[in-house]
Structures are given as structure tokens and as C-alpha cells.
Amino acid sequence: MRRAVLNTLVILVALAAMTLGAAYLYARRSLPALDGTIVAAGLAGPIEIVRDADAIPHIFATAKRDVLYGLGYVHAQDRLWQMEFQRRVGFGRLSEIFGEATVPQDRFLRTVGYGRTARAAWSGMAPGARAEIEAYVAGVNAFIAAHRGSRLPPEFTLLRFAPEPFDGADVVVWQKMLAWDLSGNYALELLRRDLAARVGTEALAELMPPYARDGLSILPWLKPPGVARATSPAVPDGREAPFTGRAASWSTAFARGISGGHPAVRDLLLGGTVTEALGSNNWVVDGTLTASGKPLLANDPHLSSRIPSTWYLVHLSAGSYDAIGASIPGTPAIVLGRNRFIAWGATNVAADVEDLYQERLDPTGRFAEFRGRQEPLKIIPETIIVKGGPPVAIEVRISRHGPLVSDAINANNAATAAGRTLPALEPLAFRWTALDPGDSTTAASMRMSEARNWEEFTAALSDFVVPSQNFVYADTAGHIGYYAPGRIPIRARGDGALPSPGWTGDSEWTGWVPFDDLPHAFDPPGHAIVTANQRPMPAAYPYLLGVDWPEPYRAQRITDLLRASPRLTPAVFATIQADRLSLHAQAVLPVLLGRATPESAADRQAIDLLRQWHGDAGGGSAAAAIFEAWFLRLAPALLTDDLGAAATASYEGRYSFVTRFLIDTLTADAAPAEPAAAHRRGSAHWCDDSRTPARETCAAVVTATLHDAVQELTGRLGNDLTRWRWDSLHRAVFPHSGLDSVASLRALVSRSVPSAGDWSTVNVGAVAADRRYDQMAAPGYREIIDLGSVTASRFMDAVGASGHFLSPHYDDFLSDWAAVKYRPMRMERADIEQGAIGHLRLVPR
DSSP: OHHHHHHHHHHHHHHHHHHHHHHHHHHTSOOOOSSSEEEETOOOOOOOOOOOOTOOOOEEESSSHHHHHHHHHHHHHHHHHHHHHHHHHTTTTHHHOOOOGHHHHHHHHHHTHHHHOOOHHHTTTHHHHHHHHHHHHHHHHHHTTTGGGSSSSSSHHHHHHOOOOHHHHHHHHHHHHHHHHHHOOOHHHHHHHHHHHHHOOOHHHSOOOOOOOTTOBBOOOOOOOOOOOOOOOOOSSSSSSOOOOOTHHHHHHHHHHSSSSHHHHHHHHGGGGGGSOEEEEEEEGGOOOBBSSSSSEEEEEEOOBBBOOOOOEEEEEETEEEEEEEOTTTTSEEEEEEEEEEEEEEEEEEEEOOEEOOOOTTTTTTTTEEEEEEEEEEEEEEOOOOOTTTEEEEEEEEEEEEEEEEEHHHHHHHHHTTGGGGGOOOOEEOOOOOOOOOOHHHHHHHHTTTTSSHHHHHHHHOOOSOOOOOEEEEETSSSSSOOOOSSSSESSSSOOOOOEEETTTTOOEEEEEEGGGSSEEEEOTSSSSSSSSBBBTTTOOOOOSOOOOOSHHHHHHHHHHHHHHHSBBBHHHHHHHHHOOOOHHHHHHHHHHTOOOSSSHHHHHHHHHHOOOOSSSOTTTTHHHHHHHHHHHHHHHHHHHHHHHHHHHHHTOOOOHHHHHHOOOOTSOOSSSGGGGGTTTTTHHHGTTTTTTOOOOOHHHHHHHHHHHHHHHHHHHHHHHHGOOOOOOOOEOOOOOTTTTTTHHHHHHOOOEEOOOTTTTTSOOOOOBBBBEEEEEEOOOOEEEEESSSSOOOEESSOOSSOTTSTTTTSSSSSHHHHHHHEEOOSSHHHHTTTTTTTEEEEEE
């Protein structure tokens, strides 16, 4: 009997091994061909694709359209699943492959109308740009046509479907989704509304203090634009629509309404609305500050971390067109990088290009009031195809201000037990520059990489619509520059900080800030330009660009490090990109230490470690771990009694606001005796827990949160505080786009790596407030470009070139990325050929 059982087990193990082996061999069939010759339709001439020693493709052709065809082909080779997933998100077609679970997300995506506006932009695109996009799409489709079944990426086999051919609208729609990721002002409008409804407008001003009037700006106001316009404070002035329902959290209702379904889509739709994580750094200096005598430029954009990466390193060479840098799979452009003449980088302006409008509808729900008249809503029918279920028909209602996104939120929440406990949102229309006709951003992005000088570069930027970016520029002639292009609305009244009543007509958009009046500079007298999402212009600038700028810790630190070096080199720039000194900790920690009175031995030891710490948030720092755990507890401890759990959860990840609030509150005098003074600026009233009869002090709250932090870390890291490490807690997480939610596949397809830094460090390491200690946004691409030499530049992607989890290049960059190491930007053919791992030719049919 025992022998029979043993034999059975051996057979089962053998069968399992054979099954796994067969699955492995089947999946390997879809790895891309790196060598050989492929006959392809639609080419004017041959294309050569050389993958260098780092697996970075270099695409050579005679004509630019052919090189874009080659880019489409290699994007599809390495990232076809990513591109398919992206376009299904953009067009709200997830349920066709994932089933009923993603219907709520499709409903929201269809309601906003990313796909509708992408099709409109594509139909109106200029002929030259259209032809180049069609060449790129032809390359994608050439790959699809030659790869079926087991030769497609494994995700298609697992989900049992094949990709349709791509078209130009598929390219444009992902640019819309990237713009969404960087245009999250609507969430701050909802948050301000919720906070004002809970505690009033005076307290709102304490919770969300504005950027300091004399705070660090990218540029001084060198020359005033010709038209002066006053700006407004980012607090209600009493003329906005009334707040209804103290306990109603619109932020929670909105977040719940787009969270159900696929986790990767949830993370994309929520973007930076949950926590202050999305940002970027770039800077440029002219030759007077460099060892080479030529400009140097650096850039590291911070976006949601994922695998495959948002970025794809590539080199395109076709005659006089020769550019290298970061592309985005699904789009035909070098988005960040250099050519033989210029280099450029971008960070997010955080311009306010979104507004929510409360609408008054008639009883039929088909008309909206505007200035005393009833205007018909535009009604668009949409049908969501659902795998394994009946189709879902919806009607999208659109007012003069945009789609009524509240329709999707309310319908999604009403369909779940948890959602039904939330209040229904009143009719809310969503205005966003990306939904307006005439979006030429994709074409502008393609033209940038062709520019040879400042005039050509800014001419391309003049067509850039959304998301508004801080572009830094340098050229081989020795010039540097800066421009913040994009359509930024001019409002008839107000600052867009809160939802506005749509029926009055008082808060309409009346136009755009003129391109010539947008922030810009060329060869500035300071010889350097630094942007890290800080306010672009001083407070006296007459146009309203936005109101929500993060504390300028990263910008200040970069500026300080540039000033500290007498002669700047690429190696110095690399040191700056790796810097993890937390100016945030340096600002907040003295306030906390002055109020903490630890009682336990562990708490006292923690305080001793913090007193000896200078703010270096390196991975091996015990103090960094203690400070972060302490800081994350403070806002909930101070505010939950006043704001409630829902509003506190929406607020606590806004680290710039939390920091300003904490410093103001903890440095205030003792709690005021008179209730009328309870919410004066910096009031210590917040330290008292209204749910208890006793009056708690700020010192008591600071001490209690320290104790809780030390207890938690002891449970996680052990009793010896000197052995604690920040990177034992803190990990940069790269979830697979599509399959991370499948627990049995997560270890196979997703990645994470120990990390350091915090939300304020140059080498950013922001943690997610709702996933404490997980870093969900990262500098996924880094570049350092030396305009004095074509061989001295460097770049890096976070994870790897391939989107295939069996490829050796799926995550081969990850450890070096974490260590802030780079790969050379190879533009010379001899350098490219040295150690090259693949030579693939595409030839015309």
C-alpha cells in the first residue's frame, strides 16, 4: 500500500513537472525574434533593428516614416500586451476580456469620454502628423498579422483573445490617459468641499494652507504679460454653491465609484488623488557652470510604478533625424531625450485644467439650467460588451461644461452594498482641457524630437495642449531654456479650487493663457533652471496657473547641490539624482522633538536616534523608518475626530498640506479658551479629541503617536532599534498591468525592490497613505545629457525593455535602477554594435 501511494505521488509530481514544462515551452514561443530578416508590407525601404548590449533597440532607416514603422514593430514585439491593455482602458473596453467585474470602470471611462475625444482628435489631426502615426500603426499591425496563438504574449493566451489591428485613435487615447494621470485637480476640489462641509471654511484654510507667497518659484517674473488679471485665494468666498450634508463625503463616493474592478485600472484612475506621489525633477545648466563648457540637462519623471514600465528606451535614426531617449509604448515619439542638436526633459506643471460644475437639471433629466434658461443636454448612448454576460447600455449626459461624471459614480455605487451606504452625488459635470476639441498634443510631441534649435522647439510646444509640462531645453550651440506650454484656462471668476455652480455662468472658462504669456525663459542670467513641480512663477504673476503646488523641498535641494559644485559634470548630476536628504524631515522633526516626552525605554532610544539624525533617508537608516512611521500617524490622530474617517483618509496623503498644517498647529500656543477662536490659523484646538471629556494637548498627541510608531516597528523589525532599516519596511512596488490581481501569478509577473527616500527627497520615495510603506510611484526613467559629447550621456528605465516575464530583459534593470546606475545613450554605430545581442531586418514586400 505504501509503495502504491509513493508511486502515485511520483506520477503526480512527474505529470505536474511535465505540465509546467509544457507551459513554459509554450510561453517561450512568444518571445520576440531578435535576429533574422522579415518581409513586411508597407515599407518604402529596409529597416535595421540592432539591440545593443543592454537590449535597447536602435532602429535605422532611410526615411522617418520607416523608422516610425520600425518603432511600432519593436513596441509590439516587447510590449503588445501593455499596449492592448492601455487602449482597452482608454476606450472603456475592459469588460470584453475581464467580464462583469470591470463594468463599473468601463462605465466611468465611457462617461468621461477619453475614447470619444481621442477619435475626434484623430479625425482632425494635421495630415503630416497623421501620416507619421499611420506609419507607426502599420508597424504595430505588421507584427500582429504575423503573430497568432502561441506566438502572442502569454497574457492573450491566459485571457483567451487575440488583439485587433491598431489605428490612430488608439495612439491618441493613451496620451489622454497619461494626461489624466497628471491632471488630478478635480480630486482636490472634492476634498476642499468635504473639509469645508465638515469644519467650515476658516478651518479649511488651516487644513490646506496655500503655497507661501514668497515660496520658491521656477522663474522670477522677468517681464509682465500685457494683460493683468487678479488671482483668487484657494478658499471659498461664500458665493459658491452651498455645501449639503455634513457627513457626506464626495471624495469617498467618487473614489469608491471608480475603485471597483481591476486594481491596475483603479490605480490609474485614482492616480495621484490618494497620496502626494506623482512628481518629477529636471534641471539644466549652461556651459559657464560645467566642466565641459557645454550645457548639461537632467530629468527624472515620477509616475505610477508598474511593470512593464511606462517608458521604453529606444534610438531612432533616419537620415538627419537621429533621436534617443524614452518613448511610451503605443505612441510614436521620443518623449524625453535628445537628438544631435538639442536635449529636453519635462516635469508636471500641476496646472489647474479641470473644474467640476454642479448642475441644476429639470425633472426629465434632459435639460440643465444656465443663466435662467433650460439648455438641452447632449445624450450619447454607449454599449459595454461584457464577457460571459449581457451587454450593458448606458446613456452619457453632457452639459455645456462636460460629461455628468456623477451619473457613472452614482450608478457604480448603487450596484454595491458598500456603495449604497454613500450619498448620491448631485449632478456634477466635468470640464477638462483634454476633452475639448482640437487636441494636438500627440503631434506636438512628435515634432519636439525633430527640433534643431529653440525656435523650432518652442514652435512645437505651441501646439501642446495637455498635460501642461515644465520643459527644460539645451542645445549644442550652448543655449538653455524653459517653457511651460499647454492650454490653461482663464476663468470669469474664482480659482477653480471648489466645485462651482454651473447654472450662474459666473465661473465659465473665457479663454486660455496666451502662449507668449506662459512661463518661459531663454538663456536666463542665473545660468541654471530647476523644476520639481514647484510654482512656476512668483505670486505677482497675473495669470492663475493653479493653486496647489507641493512644498519645494526637491527644488530647493537640487538648487543647493548645484550651487555646491564649482564645475558640474554628469557624475555630479548622477549624485544629485541619487540624493536622499529629506528637507521635509529637517523641517518637521525639530517641531516633533520639542513636544515629545517619551516614557518607555524604546521610545527614549528612538528619540536619541532621531536627535542624532540629519535627515538622510537612506535605506539603512533606523531614524528614517522611525520618522516616517511617526509622521504618517499624526494627521489621523489629530483630525479623525473632526473630519471623520472618510475625509481624513482623503486628506492624510496630501503630504504638503499635512506638513504645513502640522508645523502651524504644533507651533501654536496652548489651545484657546474661547470656542470662537478655536480655528484661528495654527490653532492647537486640533490636538484636543472632541470624542473624549478630557482636553488633550499637542504634546500628548505627539508622544502617543511616537509610542505607537515604535511599537509597530518593534513588531515588524525586532527589539534592537539600532538594527532597524528603512528599506526593510519600504519597497518600491511594480505591479503587473493586468495580472497582479491574480494571486497565483503575482510572484511570476510582479516585482518589488527595497527602497529609500521619502516624498520630499530628490530620489523620491513617497509612500502610499492607503498602503503604508509601499512606494507606488517612482522615477521610472532617468536621463543625464551632456551637450558637449554625443557619447557622454546616460539614461535608465526602472525595470527592463521586455514586457514578457520569461525574457531575461523583463527586470534586468531593476537592481541597477534602485542603486541609481545608468546605461549609456549609444548614438554612434560602433558603440551600438559592440556586444550587440540582436540584428533584425525588416524589408519591403
